[in-house]
Amino acid sequence: xxxxxxxxxxxxxxxxxxxxxxxxxxxxxxxxxxxxxxxxxxxxxxxxxxxxxxxxxxxxxxxxxxxxxxxxxxxxxxxxxxxxxxxxxxxxxxxxxxxxxxxxxxxxxxxxxxxxxxxxxxxxxxxxxxxxxxxxxxxxxxxxxxxxxxxxxxxxxxxxxxxxxxxxxxxxxxxxxxxxxxxxxxxxxxxxxxxxxxxx
Amino acid sequence: xxxxxxxxxxxxxxxxxxxxxxxxxxxxxxxxxxxxxxxxxxxxxxxxxxxxxxxxxxxxxxxxxxxxxxxxxxxxxxxxxxxxxxxxxxxxxxxxxxxxxxxxxxxxxxxxxxxxxxxxxxxxxxxxxxxxxxxxxxxxxxxxxxxxxxxxxxxxxxxxxxxxxxxxxxxxxxxxxxxxxxxxxxxxxxxxxxxxxxxxxxxxxxxxxxxxxxxxxxxxxxxxxxxxxxxxxxxxxxxxxxxxxxxxxxxxxxxxxxxxxxxxxxxxxxxxxxxxxxxxxxxxxxxxxxxxxxxxxxxxxxxxxxxxxxxxxxxxxxxxxxxxxxxxxxxxxxxxxxxxxxxxxxxxxxxxxxxxxxxxx
Ligand SMILES: Nc1ncnc2c1ncn2[C@@H]1O[C@H](COP(=O)(O)OP(=O)(O)OP(=O)(O)O)[C@@H](O)[C@H]1O
Ligand SMILES: [Mg+2]
Ligand SMILES: [Zn+2]
Numbered sequence: 001x002x003x004x005x006x007x008x009x010x011x012x013x014x015x016x017x018x019x020x021x022x023x024x025x026x027x028x029x030x031x032x033x034x035x036x037x038x039x040x041x042x043x044x045x046x047x048x049x050x051x052x053x054x055x056x057x058x059x060x061x062x063x064x065x066x067x068x069x070x071x072x073x074x075x076x077x078x079x080x081x082x083x084x085x086x087x088x089x090x091x092x093x094x095x096x097x098x099x100x101x102x103x104x105x106x107x108x109x110x111x112x113x114x115x116x117x118x119x120x121x122x123x124x125x126x127x128x129x130x131x132x133x134x135x136x137x138x139x140x141x142x143x144x145x146x147x148x149x150x151x152x153x154x155x156x157x158x159x160x161x162x163x164x165x166x167x168x169x170x171x172x173x174x175x176x177x178x179x180x181x182x183x184x185x186x187x188x189x190x191x192x193x194x195x196x197x198x199x200x
Numbered sequence: 201x202x203x204x205x206x207x208x209x210x211x212x213x214x215x216x217x218x219x220x221x222x223x224x225x226x227x228x229x230x231x232x233x234x235x236x237x238x239x240x241x242x243x244x245x246x247x248x249x250x251x252x253x254x255x256x257x258x259x260x261x262x263x264x265x266x267x268x269x270x271x272x273x274x275x276x277x278x279x280x281x282x283x284x285x286x287x288x289x290x291x292x293x294x295x296x297x298x299x300x301x302x303x304x305x306x307x308x309x310x311x312x313x314x315x316x317x318x319x320x321x322x323x324x325x326x327x328x329x330x331x332x333x334x335x336x337x338x339x340x341x342x343x344x345x346x347x348x349x350x351x352x353x354x355x356x357x358x359x360x361x362x363x364x365x366x367x368x369x370x371x372x373x374x375x376x377x378x379x380x381x382x383x384x385x386x387x388x389x390x391x392x393x394x395x396x397x398x399x400x401x402x403x404x405x406x407x408x409x410x411x412x413x414x415x416x417x418x419x420x421x422x423x424x425x426x427x428x429x430x431x432x433x434x435x436x437x438x439x440x441x442x443x444x445x446x447x448x449x450x451x452x453x454x455x456x457x458x459x460x461x462x463x464x465x466x467x468x469x470x471x472x473x474x475x476x477x478x479x480x481x482x483x484x485x486x487x488x489x490x491x492x493x494x495x496x497x498x499x500x501x502x503x504x505x506x507x508x509x510x511x512x513x514x515x516x517x518x519x520x521x522x523x524x525x526x527x528x529x530x531x532x533x534x535x536x537x538x539x540x541x542x543x544x545x546x547x548x549x550x551x552x553x554x555x556x557x558x559x560x561x
Contacts, residue, residue, distance in 0.1 A: 112375065114360035120375060148353055152378055159374050 007033070060131070062107035062124040064089040072096075072105060079103040081138040083131065084193070085157065087111055087145060095143075101193055103141075106131065111149040112156055120156060128157070132166060141196050143171040169196040201310055201496050202527050203243060204272040210264035212238035213554035220558075221529070222547035225521050227538075228531045229559075230551030236531035239551070240313075240501050242269050243529060246281060247309040247499075249292060249302055256285055273309055275496065281309065307339070310490065310498040314483055314505055322475045323467050326456040333457065336486055337397050340493065344393050351386040354379055355453055363446045373439065383451065384432040390452045391425045398423040398457070404485035412484075412516050413477045420460040421482065426450040472508040480505070480517060487526065500528040511537045518542045 003011070007029060014025035032041065057063070058070035061083075065071070072078060072092070082103030086092060092105050110123040131137060142157055144150035158168045172195025208217040213235050228236050241259070244252050246269050251259050260267040266286035273279055282293045292299045299305045320328045338345040358379040365376065402421055409419040427434045427450050438449050459466035459478055466478060483500070490498050500521070506514050514537050521528045522545055531551075535543065548559040 113357065114364060115356045119361070119364055148350070152357070152375075152382070155378050156375055159378065 057107070057109065057124070060127070061105050062089075062109055062127065063092050063105055064107075077102075080136050082141065083128075083137055083139070084141045084143055085128065086143050087150065087153075091143065095193070106140075108144070108153070111144060111147075112153045113149045123153075125157070125160075129160070132161065132164065137166060139167040139169065141169050141171060141193065143193070171196050201499060202274040203246075203309070203499055203529075204274055206243065206246070206269065206271040208239075208242055209268040210261035211242050211267040211269060212259055212261060214238065214242075215261065215554070217554070217556050219549065219556055221527070223527055224525065225518060225542070225546040226527075226529050227535055227543075227546055227548045228529065228551050228556070229533070229535055229548065230531075231533060234551045235554035235556075236551050237503055238554070239556070240503050240529060240531055243271075243499070243501055244311060244313055245269060245285075246271055246283060247306075247311040249283065249290070249306055252313070252315065256290060257287055259285055260287070275308075279308075310494070310496055311501055312483055312487055312490070312498045313501040313503070314480060315503050318479055319472075319475060321479055322459055322470060326454075329457045330453075330455065333394065333397070337393060340397070340489075341393065344390070347386055347389050347393075351383065351390055351452065354382045354386060355448055355451070358383060359447050362442050362448070366443045366446050376439065380435050381432060383448070384435055387427070387431050387435075387451050391428060391431075391455075394423055394425070394452070394455070400489055401482065401485050404488045405481055408485050408488070409478065409481040411520055412481050412513065413474070414512055414516050417462045419478065419481065420463075422458040422460060423455070424458060425452065425455050473510065473513065476505075476508055477513060484520065484524075497526055500526055502528060502530045504531055504533075506530075506532045506537070515539050515542065518546075522546075 010029040010032070011022070011025045014020055014028045015022060017025075020028070032044075036044070054066045055064055056066075058065045058073055059068050060073045061070060063070040063072060067074075079102045083106050084095065084101060084103055085106045085108060086095070087108055087110065089107055089109075092107060095101055095105075106124070106128050108123045108125065108128075110118050112118055112120055112123065132140070140157070140161065142154040144153045154170055158170075161168050171192045202223055203221055205218070205220050207219075208214045211217075217239070219239075228239060230236050237253075241251060241253060245259065250256060266284055268282070268284050270280065270282045273281055279295050282296070284291045292302070292305050294305070294308070318332070321332055334344075334348060338348070358376070361376055361379060364370075365373075398421055405419055405421055410416070434450065435448075442449055459470075461470065461474070461478075466475065470478065480502075487498050487500065490496065505517070509517070518530075518538055519542065522542055535548065549556050550559055
């Protein structure tokens with residue numbers, strides 16, 4: 001069972017992707033070799049490179065963008081008094097899809113977890129503290145997931161902001177404990193934001 | 201609860217074995233290396249879906265592709281149970297229907313085992329005692345295991361944070377406060393459940409020890425939590441020390457247990473036989489608690505239990521098992537010391553080169 005080295009290399013690349021095992025990786029590789037034209041292959045590699053080189057974090061909120069500020073931070077019609085804190089940019093997509101929420105976001109790009117090498121200074125919190133001081137923020141809604149790390153992160157943010165006038169609330173989970181935002185459906189998400197609770 | 205029959209295929213040294221157990225005491229008698237422990241292990245495997253000795257795959261007979269254990273069990277309802285172990289994993293079925301979730305299966309067959317390794321319990325490291333007790337409480341209360349999982353998770357986070365704090369010389373304790381509060385909440389639940397459980401064992405233990413040891417000495421099983429009251433305050437008092445040593449110095453993860461016989465520490469003074477009696481008394485006390493609380497009689501697996509026990513104590517143990525009507529599987533190299541009156545009410549099997557034959561007497 002020998003596979004040509006060039007093919008093996010391609011399979012190995014696909015295998016690195018989350019949720020892709022050997023079998024699927026082989027299918028992807030064979031599909032590209034058999035079904036893609038050379039133009040399509042060029043297009044694919046170009047898109048890949050663009051995505052990696054042009055996308056970066058929004059200078060204000062940490063969301064994914066190919067400009068300096070993301071489209072939400074540029075939008076003049078958003079409610080500037082509310083910031084929803086999420087773990088990653090995927091959560092922003094999920095909540096925007098439900099399109100009920102009209103405030104701003106702050107993307108942490110991680111959660112506090114010292115055993116994974118993530119302290120408070122390793123996630124996007126410094127810029128959150130800055131926004132809180134400078135802007136017209138009245139409420140912070142924390143929507144980190146309901147995992148132990150998500151809960152700890154929420155509690156940490158709450159503690160740091162304790163001395164300020166800002167109302168800090170936690171998204172009300174109608175979703176089971178341990179669930180990530182990305183798996184919740186639109187209705188659940190809208191409900192969860194609506195049912196947020198002040199953290200004590 | 202009874203195990204009526206078991207059939208082994210390619211399990212350890214067994215090519216094939218079919219055994220029909222008695223409802224009371226079952227003796228498996230044979231020389232060293234004849235396959236006694238392997239048989240006992242197969243029943244344990246059936247109950248807990250894992251080997252207690254090694255990785256699952258090493259139970260497959262050398263040169264075979266898979267091992268199979270099937271058994272007929274009598275509980276509220278009768279059912280058959282089957283486990284097939286292969287190099288790629290194991291398949292478990294009840295009444296020939298495959299089980300998807302291991303957690304739905306484990307606990308259906310209740311066994312309590314005495315293994316030669318358990319002799320570490322009294323003189324060995326505190327870790328052994330904690331593990332033993334944790335697993336037993338976990339059998340009664342799944343929430344205990346969940347809480348223990350929470351605790352271990354927070355403890356790991358806290359210890360990592362302590363390392364960071366000690367390296368940066370940071371005085372910002374916001375996150376440390378949070379972990380300490382979480383740890384304290386969890387610790388309180390764990391300590392309470394342990395205390396309650398040890399009290400329950402003690403209610404049974406004195407009589408049980410008295411019976412098995414056939415002497416008038418008093419036994420006490422003591423739980424010594426490092427912190428018991430004002431847990432949060434005490435954890436907070438140790439911040440500087442914990443940061444210096446980069447680890448959480450007190451809490452249920454460091455707790456220990458003691459056995460006292462007539463107020464003397466068993467770990468310092470108990471003889472081999474006395475230690476064995478203590479462990480057996482604890483095991484049978486736990487059996488009693490299971491009977492009272494779960495309304496089911498567990499199956500006892502006693503491996504090489506008679507060594508170091510004298511004539512009197514061997515017979516006291518068998519007498520207890522016979523009168524309490526507990527199905528037990530006992531392995532031993534000989535039964536010459538056991539009274540005939542007990543043997544008459546038992547089933548005796550001889551084990552030779554992984555072949556098992558029932559002895560009719
Ligand atoms: N996977 C396997 N395939 C074949 N043989 C095995 C396997 N695993 C263990 N054995 C054999 O089983 C034997 C040990 O059997 P076992 O531990 O049941 O003995 P025992 O009767 O309990 O002896 P003792 O009285 O010394 O405790 C060893 O000789 C070992 O080679
Ligand atoms: Mg043995
Ligand atoms: Zn932005």
